[in-house]
Amino acid sequence: REGFELSISRPQVLFREGPDGERLEPIEEVTIDVDDEYSGAVIEKITGVRRGELVEMKPAGVGKTRIIAHVPSRGLIGYHGEFLTDTRGTGVLNRVFHTWAPHKGPIPGRRAGVLISMENGTSVAYALWNLEERGRMFIGAQADIYQGMIIGEHSRDNDLDVNPIKGKKLTNVRASGTDEAVRLTTPITMSLEQAIAYIDDDELVEVTPNAIRLRKRYLDPHERKRHAKNV
Numbered sequence: 001r002e003g004f005e006l007s008i009s010r011p012q013v014l015f016r017e018g019p020d021g022e023r024l025e026p027i028e029e030v031t032i033d034v035d036d037e038y039s040g041a042v043i044e045k046i047t048g049v050r051r052g053e054l055v056e057m058k059p060a061g062v063g064k065t066r067i068i069a070h071v072p073s074r075g076l077i078g079y080h081g082e083f084l085t086d087t088r089g090t091g092v093l094n095r096v097f098h099t100w101a102p103h104k105g106p107i108p109g110r111r112a113g114v115l116i117s118m119e120n121g122t123s124v125a126y127a128l129w130n131l132e133e134r135g136r137m138f139i140g141a142q143a144d145i146y147q148g149m150i151i152g153e154h155s156r157d158n159d160l161d162v163n164p165i166k167g168k169k170l171t172n173v174r175a176s177g178t179d180e181a182v183r184l185t186t187p188i189t190m191s192l193e194q195a196i197a198y199i200d201d202d203e204l205v206e207v208t209p210n211a212i213r214l215r216k217r218y219l220d221p222h223e224r225k226r227h228a229k230n231v
Contacts, residue, residue, distance in 0.1 A: 008196060008205040009217075013073045015103070022102055025072055029055075029098040032067040032083075034091040039065040041086045050075030051104040071095075072104050078197025110200060113154035116216060117145045121165040129182045131162055137187045138214065139164070148219025150203065153188075161221055190214075202227075 016024040030052070034042055039057070046052035052071035060066035076095065083093055115135055125141035137152040145151060145164060154160050190198065195205045195212050202224070206213040218224045 003209060006207045010199050010201055011077050016100055024100040025103050027070050027098045027101045028073055028095045030069050030071050031094045033060050034065055034087050036063055036065050038087045042067060046071055049108055051107055070098055074107050081194050111157055113157050113159040114150045115152035115154050115160055115162050117147060117149045117151050117164055118161040119163050119165050120146045123164045124167050125182045125184055126168045127164045127166045128184055132185055140187045148216045150214035
């Protein structure tokens with residue numbers, strides 16, 4: 001509103017050291033009320049990769065189930081949006097700090113890589129159309145972009161530098177039907193919460209009064225490679 005710009009990193013949970021030197025992490029008690037038909041999907045999500053433990057499951061009125069689970073705070077980052085999707089917006093989730101417990105082990109993050117702009121400028125429909133086979137786009141044509149900005153999700157698990165401002169090479173030879181209008185798939189738009197949940201440790205969410213963008217922490221590709229080697 002005031003014209004400021006913020007860069008937000010991925011949320012990080014604070015750990016403690018136990019009396020014997022072990023690593024402790026915060027555990028939250030999660031109380032969930034959902035329709036019976038969605039309880040299976042919810043339990044599978046929180047007790048699977050999110051490392052939660054089911055404490056209690058009981059009826060909560062006609063057609064409703066109450067689920068109580070103890071889940072690491074790390075496992076709940078970005079879950080609320082998924083939860084609303086899984087329950088078609090009908091579920092209610094409350095969470096409160098429960099205790100400190102030994103570290104539960106790694107929680108897998110995003111599996112897919114991202115498409116990163118290697119140029120500064122304005123995106124071109126023809127270039128985006130060619131990139132669609134590489135993955136899903138976060139931007140449309142005529143969008144302002146810069147080097148290091150994330151413009152889409154790669155269909156594979158590695159990051160890929162791409163050129164979204166590359167226009168079609170023009171010649172004076174024309175064949176009928178070759179210059180049809182390019183039709184782009186509608187780009188994915190993320191809310192602030194979805195963007196923060198999506199990014200990896202080496203990425204940032206850039207927030208301005210008019211836009212939410214994703215970017216790499218290090219915009220220069222050579223700097224990114226150098227930093228990746230040092231990690």
